[in-house]
Amino acid sequence: MSTIGGELGQLQSLKGNFDRQTQAVQELTASIRGELNNTWWKGPAADRFREAWAGEFEPALRKLQAALQEAGVEVARRREALIQAGS
Numbered sequence: 485m486s487t488i489g490g491e492l493g494q495l496q497s498l499k500g501n502f503d504r505q506t507q508a509v510q511e512l513t514a515s516i517r518g519e520l521n522n523t524w525w526k527g528p529a530a531d532r533f534r535e536a537w538a539g540e541f542e543p544a545l546r547k548l549q550a551a552l553q554e555a556g557v558e559v560a561r562r563r564e565a566l567i568q569a570g571s
Contacts, residue, residue: 488566495563502556509549513542 520537 488569490562490566492563492566495559495566499556499559499563502552502559506549506552506556509545509552513545513549517542 516537520534525533
């Protein structure tokens with residue numbers, strides 16, 4: 485038989501951390517995108533970098549942001565289930 489449980493305060497803290505890191509990744513992505521869009525840079529290297537940013541880097545950051553957000557939602561859901569089980 486397995487044990488199910490968790491410290492509610494720690495779970496709340498963990499969810500808060502996921503929320504903060506989600507916001508940090510969002511801000512990082514927006515900052516880099518804005519700087520890149522406002523930087524005068526021409527040539528093949530600039531084109532390659534912008535293509536890599538648009539095709540690889542920014543989508544990877546958005547995927548990370550979504551994963552962090554989903555993890556926070558799951559932690560909150562599990563915390564709520566523990567609260568309900570204890571009632």
